[in-house]
Amino acid sequence: MATFPTRRSFLKSTTAAGAAIGLNAMSYSRVYGANQRLRIASVGTGGKGWSDLNGVAASPDVEVVALCDIDSSEKHLGQAAQKYASARQYDDWRKLLDESADVHGVMVSTPDFMHAPISMAAMHLGKHVFCQKPLTHTVYEARQMKTAAAKYNVTTQMCNQIQSHSAYRTAVHMVHEGLIGKVTEVHSWQGGQPSWPRNIARPQGSDPVPKHVRWDLWQGVAPERPFKVGMYHPFNWRGWQDYGTGQLGDFGCHILDPVFKSLQLTSPTKITVEAPTLLPETWTDRASVSYEFPGTKYTLGTTLPVTWYDAAGVLPPREKLGDIPADYKLPTAGSVLVGEKGSLVIPHVAMPVLFPEDRFPANELPVIEGVDHYTQWADACMGKAKTTSHFDYAGPLTETVLLGTIGIRFPGQQLAWDAEAMKITNQPEAQKWITKPYRKGWEPTWI
DSSP states (O other), rough: OOOOHHHHHHHHOSSSSSSSGGOOOHHHHHHSSSSOOOOEEEEEEEEEEHHHHHHHHHHHTEEEEEEEEHHHHHHHIIHHHTTTTTTTESSSSHHHHTTTTTTOOEEEEGGGHHHHHHHHHHHHHTOOOEEEESOOOOOOHHHHHHHHHHHTTOEEEEEEEGGGHHHHHHHHHHHHHTTTTTTEEEEEOOOOOOOOOOOOOOOOOOOOOOOBBBHHHHHTTTTOOOOTTTTTTTTGGBBBBBTTOOHHHHHHHHTTHHHHHHHHHHHHEEEEEEEEEESBBBSOOEOOOOOOOEEEEEEEESSSEEEEETTTTTOOOOGGSTTTTTTTTOEEEEEEESSSOOOOEEEEESEEEESSSGGOOOGGGGOOOOOOOHHHHHHHHTSOOOOSSSSHHHHHHHHHHHHHHHHHTTTOOOEEETTTTEESSEEEEEEEGGGGOTTTOOOOOOO
């Protein structure tokens, strides 16, 4: 866990005259904090970024010192600047980091494709990082984020905040206590209807860029394209392959999280997908992703099948759900863990349910209290706690989700994954999607 040295201990270590003048940003940021508040910068202050910022800033130990958003309108930088009036304001995150000597931690709440470039740059400077889910846009980026967090000894947290909810924590506890015995298979799903574009071609032409939007900065590392009103910024980017990761990327790091946590999964070895053929630029509106994982101490047998379903109204087949009765209404999104002694339903988001009910009286079941996912990160940055979705955990979870999105590009073909080599061993065409090209002049700096 990263902690801040005291100013006295720092001064004792700088015996050469003028040594403090030559501090790099990482060292400088850690001089402060032991006797002062945690100073944070927020990149992306609208939408989910607004709730992320307020969630972390709720800690009495936090001071917001910098805000960055490419959109200066009221719903983005405007409202944040009004609430945190003393914070510096930026439209370019690179300039913020250039002037971040007083910043201890950086929050990244941008579209998916900018998570890794900003977070990596911040970690290179020794900043603690709180990053929205999915952690990254590619598998290679996820591996880099995990490696960087360890190398620079920074405190990290991915914002799959439901992990800290009582419902998910209780479900994990139930599995660890052996209530359903060893698990034989898992079914997870998101049966809601996305509102963002799917299965469409890129619109022709361009629209004038609003004065409050820095479109070039919004595009960041992605290939350049014309601005179109309502098509990309501020929300519909999720449906475009250059920017988002589709329904699986949007929800996988939430819904698969208690599955990973409870069963202590690592990396899948095989991925097979049923899905329609993708159009060149947008994600599909339905997919079924079958993963095979190595078994763990919480599973039965040497391998564990985990199946993900996403499509409006689609639920897993009843006959595969073990002890769940036919008249039980499954939630719109969630997971079912089928075990030797029963089946566990983990709704997204509600308290878990165990079947058969006569074996698990509701009034006798454990309930684990929730924690604050946001202030947990702030506390951990200051050495008072530990994060539970740190990048050492969130990296492999994100890799699994993104391997599924690669599989969606190759429906009907089994992909064999060698996690140690970071290689899809049997499909050379699929391997190229482990990473991606970056816009010239915007290339991230990797480990």
